[in-house]
Amino acid sequence: MTLVHGQLLALAVxxxxxxxxxxxxPVLLFSGTAIALVLMQQLDVTRLLNLAANPAVISLLLLLLVSAGIEKTRLLAWLSQFLFRRSYAGTLVRMGAGTMVSSAFLNNTAVVAALMGRVNTNPDHAPSRLLLPLSYAAILGGTLTLVxxxxxxxxxxxxxxxxxxxLALFDFLPVGLVACSVGLxxxxxxxxxxxxxxxxAQQEDPYFIEAKLQPDSPLVGRSVQANGLRSLEGLFLAEVVRGQRLISPLSxxxxxxxxxxxxxCGDVRRxxxxxRFRGLTLFASAQGQLDRTLTEVIVSPTSAIVGxxxxxxxxxxxxxxxxxxxxxxxxRLSGxxxxxxxxxxxVLVLAVGQGFHHSRVSRNFFVIGNAQLSATLTPLQxxxxxxxxxxxxxxxxFGxxxxxxxxAVLLMLMITSGVLSGQDVRQRFPFEIWLIITGALAIAxxxxxxxxxxxxxxxxxxLFNGQGVMxxxxGVYLVALILTELMTNNAAAALALPLALGLADAFGVSAMPFVMAVAYGASASFISPFSYQTNLMVMSLGDYRKRDYLRLGLPMSLAYSAAVLLTTPLFFPF
Known part of the structure; x- marks a missing residue:
């Protein structure tokens, strides 16, 4: 091993x-690694720019922008009307199949976000019985096509x-259909x-609401009981913070x-x-925003505000x-x-201003309720x-x-026809994903x-020569699967694929089975709520714990893995 090899290995580790x-x-780590490679003269700037302009990378960026236009249509709302029935098994099959088909062509995060509200308000089945299957169905559906x-x-x-x-659009379809069928x-x-x-049951984790007592309030100098703060409808006065002192339990x-x-603590709608209490100022009311519709969001695991x-x-x-x-x-929060x-x-409930819906929001939160709606599209749009x-x-x-x-042509048509505005494109441009993929390509x-x-x-x-190529x-599949549960699906694919291609060359066999092993293994994000964004999106609304993901996700991961490992060599021979 040379010094260069040692430097690259240390950087990857x-x-x-x-x-x-x-x-x-991840965007900081991948971008920093790419910059380090340039500084170490392992990669020149021209090559880095060529990697960033890879046609497949540009396709991904364009697809995400076009998906923003599809989200504005009534397609997913129309689809949701046919998914729910009084029969639980019938609803599960309809919802699962419908979500899989939608996720095969649309951004699966958008699909889950569009259907979550309908799942939560359906009158026949508890949301906790449907939301986790919704997330898993979206993950499975994503394995059906290239996009x-x-x-x-x-x-x-x-x-x-x-x-x-x-790869062609439907190269993933044969194995994906088997995996989706087994999963459903x-x-x-x-x-x-x-x-x-x-x-x-959501009230087991009530909202944490803070209000400050102003000096001129008539509540000052009177007891909690005398002020009528013990008998509020839907709200409970849990504690008082006085300077650095926390008074709890409260007499x-x-x-x-x-x-x-x-x-x-209690129902935020109340x-x-x-x-009604003069001189009692809510944490959010200083800017007079409480007259606006409240927006409920979930903090993303990649948000810059975490911690x-x-x-x-x-x-x-x-x-x-x-x-x-x-x-x-x-x-139960305190302090x-x-x-x-x-x-x-x-979960945060926000009183939003006019500048709320911008690119920082989509990178930091998942909006799950009462979001500001886009303008209705015309039939032509x-x-x-x-x-x-x-x-x-x-x-x-069809080639x-x-x-x-x-x-690219479709995006231009969407902008020209008013489906997307220039502001929409700027807000939804996946700059962080672009940097992550470019960094991953630089490493590979x-x-x-x-x-x-x-x-x-x-x-x-x-090492494997005695056991054979199978x-x-x-082994390559398991590496990708373990990495996706520890990190994210995109990072897992970035780290596992160079190894897969090298092994295929070493064995002198087709690279396609190994490539598919990485693609399907990196998509097997079933066990952890943090390994894939749709898993996290449904966690709070479904009142799920980590053990719920493990209980259902482990057998799902085993069955999915068996389906992939058995069928991939049949459709993509060594």
């Missing part, structure tokens, strides 16, 4: 530990850069394992003082009850929104609202968005046009060009 064991955002998930497009990017033929059957068979939380005879922070407090990130100035209430699954460290998965998208996919599937060219290219991938694959070939194939 450092990035892995950063992704798994630190709170650093179903960003993982498949990232894998295709690597192949193009390695000089391999590009398993969801029905194991549906009794899903928790049965009634809708009101009815506790006398309130000017500057006290009153912490209420927050207007507190406005920080509302005060330290200057939340109002940063997002043009004030936090009315906060909730954390499985934990000052502005000084509580934010965690991924926290609906036709441009849906008809244009279907046409591009069909023409690409009439390149996918990247078709998506350096590893391949330096000979480190050949060295590693030669060693593994010698053992190596299974």
């Amino acid at each position: 450092s990035m892995f530990f950063g992704l798994v064991f630190t709170r650093l955002r 179903g998930t960003s993982t498949n497009l990232i894998v295709n990017s690597f192949l193009v850069e390695a000089g391999k033929p590009s 059957v398993l969801l029905v068979l194991l549906s009794s394992w899903l928790p049965r939380h009634p809708r009101q 009815p005879d506790t006398v309130l003082e000017a500057g006290d922070k009153l912490v209420f 927050v207007t009850v507190l406005q 920080q407090t509302l005060k330290s990130v200057e939340f109002r100035a940063r997002f043009d929104a004030a936090v009315v209430a906060m909730r954390r699954r499985g934990e 000052k609202l502005g000084q509580i460290p934010i965690q991924a998965g926290d 609906e036709w441009v968005a849906i008809g244009g998208f279907v046409s591009v996919l069909a023409l690409s599937a 009439a046009i390149e996918l990247v060219a078709g998506l 290219d350096s590893v391949l060009q330096s000979g480190l991938a050949l060295m590693a694959s030669t060693w593994l070939h010698q 053992v190596a194939f299974v």
